[in-house]
Amino acid sequence: LGLLAETGLVFISDSRTNAGIDDVGTYTKMFSFGVSKERTIVILTSGNLSITQAVLSLVEEDIDNAAPESLHSLPTMYAIARYLGKKNREIMALDKDILSCSNIAYDCRLIVGGQIKGHEPALYLIYAEGNSIRATPETPFLQIGETKYGKTILDRAFRFDTGLDSAARCAIISMDATMRSNLSVGPPIDIAVYYKDSFELRHKRRFPERAPFLIKFRRQWEQELQEVVTRMPMVPWDE
Amino acid sequence: LGLLAETGLVFISDSRTNAGIDDVGTYTKMFSFGVSKERTIVILTSGNLSITQAVLSLVEEDIDNAAPESLHSLPTMYAIARYLGKKNREIMALDKDILSCSNIAYDCRLIVGGQIKGHEPALYLIYAEGNSIRATPETPFLQIGETKYGKTILDRAFRFDTGLDSAARCAIISMDATMRSNLSVGPPIDIAVYYKDSFELRHKRRFPERAPFLIKFRRQWEQELQEVVTRMPMVPWDE
Numbered sequence: 001l002g003l004l005a006e007t008g009l010v011f012i013s014d015s016r017t018n019a020g021i022d023d024v025g026t027y028t029k030m031f032s033f034g035v036s037k038e039r040t041i042v043i044l045t046s047g048n049l050s051i052t053q054a055v056l057s058l059v060e061e062d063i064d065n066a067a068p069e070s071l072h073s074l075p076t077m078y079a080i081a082r083y084l085g086k087k088n089r090e091i092m093a094l095d096k097d098i099l100s101c102s103n104i105a106y107d108c109r110l111i112v113g114g115q116i117k118g119h120e121p122a123l124y125l126i127y128a129e130g131n132s133i134r135a136t137p138e139t140p141f142l143q144i145g146e147t148k149y150g151k152t153i154l155d156r157a158f159r160f161d162t163g164l165d166s167a168a169r170c171a172i173i174s175m176d177a178t179m180r181s182n183l184s185v186g187p188p189i190d191i192a193v194y195y196k197d198s199f200e201l202r203h204k205r206r207f208p209e210r211a212p213f214l215i216k217f218r219r220q221w222e223q224e225l226q227e228v229v230t231r232m233p234m235v236p237w238d239e
Numbered sequence: 240l241g242l243l244a245e246t247g248l249v250f251i252s253d254s255r256t257n258a259g260i261d262d263v264g265t266y267t268k269m270f271s272f273g274v275s276k277e278r279t280i281v282i283l284t285s286g287n288l289s290i291t292q293a294v295l296s297l298v299e300e301d302i303d304n305a306a307p308e309s310l311h312s313l314p315t316m317y318a319i320a321r322y323l324g325k326k327n328r329e330i331m332a333l334d335k336d337i338l339s340c341s342n343i344a345y346d347c348r349l350i351v352g353g354q355i356k357g358h359e360p361a362l363y364l365i366y367a368e369g370n371s372i373r374a375t376p377e378t379p380f381l382q383i384g385e386t387k388y389g390k391t392i393l394d395r396a397f398r399f400d401t402g403l404d405s406a407a408r409c410a411i412i413s414m415d416a417t418m419r420s421n422l423s424v425g426p427p428i429d430i431a432v433y434y435k436d437s438f439e440l441r442h443k444r445r446f447p448e449r450a451p452f453l454i455k456f457r458r459q460w461e462q463e464l465q466e467v468v469t470r471m472p473m474v475p476w477d478e
């Protein structure tokens with residue numbers, strides 16, 4: 001999940017991968033890149049692990065080789081979204097047909113967000129096919145992976161003008177709702193906040209399942225929700 | 240959505256049907272049956288409208304013909320769940336193969352709940368294949384149709400020992416969350432509450448889209464959620 005706010009960006013991801021319910025693994029899905037005081041970029045991944053790892057390998061190679069096109073050299077976030085789409089298409093050309101033969105979908109969606117000096121922060125979702133869409137003040141968040149459980153709180157409580165502290169809390173509520181209701185989403189949780197014009201990822205943390213903060217957060221959220229329910233208007237049966 | 244509580248049952252359904260996004264209709268998905276002072280039964284439907292209407296036609300015919308097996312004569316809620324499964328299989332035998340030829344899934348899930356004198360209230364979900372599962376105090380709600388958006392509030396705020404007033408409010412929150420996030424779910428909303436051992440459906444209402452109650456309810460829910468977010472613990476970046 002990526003959130004675009006007036007004052008910056010919030011990123012959150014879980015770490016569960018699974019091939020069926022009896023083959024569960026832990027891999028981070030958040031990757032950060034940057035050039036100090038010049039650009040900060042965060043990538044989130046979803047879909048088939050072999051594909052997302054392959055895409056990330058190409059991205060890292062280009063940085064290591066100081067390629068003409070890389071996350072460290074491309075001039076805009078749009079160019080970076082296009083570039084990631086191209087990498088996705090390269091892996092698709094290698095793997096899609098043979099995966100199809102085994103009835104495995106070519107499944108890879110990325111979120112990329114960040115800021116390059118001289119430009120506003122931006123947030124993109126890149127589809128498996130390599131095309132992309134961009135978050136706007138009107139629709140200021142993008143989700144990949146298991147999106148439905150976590151969407152309702154964002155529709156109600158997150159807007160472009162929400163402060164980053166509350167945006168981070170919305171992100172945790174959204175992710176925690178998804179973990180609670182769907183076994184394919186699981187801890188540790190990675191969360192990062194980028195403050196506009198800082199050109200560094202000042203706030204980044206990983207919370208394991210039993211992190212005291214997460215336990216306290218969950219308990220309070222559940223209690224607050226139960227209390228809100230009791231304050232809601234009664235159904236007017238007799239009107 | 241059907242909720243099983245210690246003191247009774249709550250049912251809620253939307254009224255939207257769609258065949259693609261440009262062919263949207265309004266049909267109730269809640270049907271109530273009963274014999275005064277002896278039994279009350281509510282059926283909710285989801286899936287292909289031609290199938291659910293066909294199943295309901297068979298059910299109504301059996302009542303009209305005072306058939307040996309009908310909602311008015313079967314001795315237990317389990318027998319009623321089996322009976323509805325059988326009706327589902329009858330329609331499946333008529334329609335499934337030819338629907339498959341047009342790549343249309345045989346899609347019909349029902350929720351049935353109620354109480355027959357001498358027995359506890361019960362709530363069942365009947366699959367397209369005719370088999371069924373039952374709600375229990377441990378897992379006291381059942382959903383059909385678009386289930387994900389509306390599940391998170393129930394996981395957090397509804398339990399078997401929740402009172403029926405709060406259960407009804409949870410049901411509205413759940414349905415409203417689903418309507419907000421998914422176009423295939425839409426008003427009017429039908430809601431009914433059955434009080435254990437009453438053997439009548441005392442509370443039943445339909446709320447159209449612009450019902451003042453729904454508008455007020457939604458606005459308050461959104462405000463309360465936004466306020467809860469600001470009360471949640473801050474992310475401890477520096478621990």
